[in-house]
Amino acid sequence: MASTKDAAIYRDVFEANPDPIMVHDADTGTVVRANQAAGDLLGCSPDDIAGMHVGEFSPSEYTTADANDLITEAATSGSVRVEWTIQGPDGQDRLVEVTLERALIDDTTRVVAFIHDVTAVRRQKRKHTEQTQQLQTLMGNLPVVVFTLDPDGVFTYSAGKGLDGLGLEPGELEGVSVFEAYSEYPDIISAVELALDGEEVRVTQEIDDLVFETWYRPVFDDDGQLKQVVSAARDITDLKRHEKRVEALSDATNELLYSRTEAAAAETVTRIAQQIIDRPLAAMWSYDGDDDTLYPIGATAEAADLAGVDTPAELSPMGPESEEHRIFHDGESTVIEDYQALSDPAAPAMPMRTLLCLPLDDQGLLCIGSETVSSFDGDERFLLEILASTAAAALERIERETRLKAKQAELERSNEALQQFAYIASHDLQEPLRMVSSYVDLLDSEYGDDLDEEAAEYMAFAVDGANRMQEMVDALLRYSRVETNAGEFEETDPETVLDRTLDALQMRIEEVDATVTTESLPPVDADPNQIGQVFQNLLENAIEYATEAGVDPHVEVSAVEDDGEVTFTVSDNGPGIRAADREEVFDIFHRAGAHDTEGTGIGLAVCQRIVLRHDGRIWVEPSDDGATFKFTLPAVTEVTSDD
Known part of the structure; x- marks a missing residue:
């Protein structure tokens, strides 16, 4: 008790x-x-x-x-x-x-x-259980592989949807050593060893046909000892495939920049199209507007073999009656689900099923096909449409260059004819002129005293005409030699060139009491001899026209540099140039001005041709007093040395 x-x-x-x-x-x-x-x-x-x-x-x-x-x-x-x-x-x-x-x-x-x-305890436990289940569900459906390794490299946990790609079930790796399971993948073993040594590792790894971006993070206990390695691996196979496709597309763009023929462009485009979507059948046609037909210009070897031809050029053309021809004129990329079901195919004997047709603007058609019925995903369509756009631009450029080469060849023939003319002018035409002039002089010396005033005047006209013809032939010869006798471009000091020109004109300047003032002239990249011709022609014209107008010639020369070019100004106090003549004044043998002066009228035409050779411009500036000429030349580009 x-x-x-x-x-x-x-x-x-x-x-x-x-x-x-x-x-x-x-x-x-x-x-x-x-x-x-x-x-x-x-x-x-x-x-x-x-x-x-x-x-x-x-x-x-x-x-x-x-x-x-x-x-x-x-x-x-x-x-x-x-x-x-x-x-x-x-x-x-x-x-x-x-x-x-x-x-x-x-x-x-x-x-x-x-x-x-235990109400609160059970509630918390139930919540924890629900969260654990949610986490397990989440981990099981994430498109990654999540796993943990113990300090010996043995899997203690494995989950994630990414396991499907490896043919594994969640938890299947648990209890297995990573060094045994992946002994054939040295990059994986190396990354795991670094992680087990306490280093955080991020690495891209390949397992057969798959590519993973893997992160290994060591976890330590309170004493600093490694408890485990937590890892997550993301399947980036599709991303890498897309990157390779974009890289191939970029390579195609660069290659197409250097393609000089339709065949070369087609070879590049069909090869890259094959790489982008990993389908062997690709071919390209060029459009001929004269007969409204698409003609083959390139194809992969597999496409040629399937068609039973030796070269791409032997593929079937696509005439107005074909379905592909209609797609080309519609201008929209089109997928033909089953080529064998078409009523009007261009190549009915071609054993092809699915076909993607990509119009190349008005230049041609790119076709990518398959021997089976298969779809093109959005990424493939997008990249191929970019390729088609690039191909269209390349074909258009090639067409322009072909036309340009034809024009260049025509221009070269024209230049050759001009050079031949210059040769004739300097030899064959001048000889008869000299003969005419010589015989007229003989007539004048032998019979001049016997001729009356009218006959003597006729004789003077003949001599003057022969001399003027000689001057015109010489002028044409100078005009034709602007290109043929041209020198190399070099850094040129216009002030030095102008000084030499003024020295050559010194006697005429003193004779008419002319004044020439100059300002600072920036250096240019030019042919100094030809620039001297420009200055001489402009100064001679200014002096002669002012003198003929009865004023003491005053000429001003200046220049300004802006945006990579130097603009020169030559102005005078002469009679000026009528507005109606400001464009025609540069034509061969055209003369303008309020007064008559001696000359052939070819000097400004030579100036224009020289300035154009330097990629410049020359024009007459509107002016109320005298004439003002402006012309541009390329400025000297400063090059800074690394030394």
């Missing part, structure tokens, strides 16, 4: 315990006593609980009979643990963990129920 002191201690512990406690009669199952915590749990006083059965306050699956059975079992075996649902004072169900312990109290066998509210 417990002492009074023990009973007091028992009572104090019983009442002060924060967890609910109920003491049951072992025979009847009724509550004999409950502490305050039990009352708080049920929302009533401990005295109200006394005499109640468990089934009266528990809405769980445990009835009073069930509860009594458990109490009896505890009284017999000594202990029973069970979870009950109890309705709390707030009307909410509370999940409690109940431990029933047999106890001898006041010499009477009792069953003590120690109650622990």
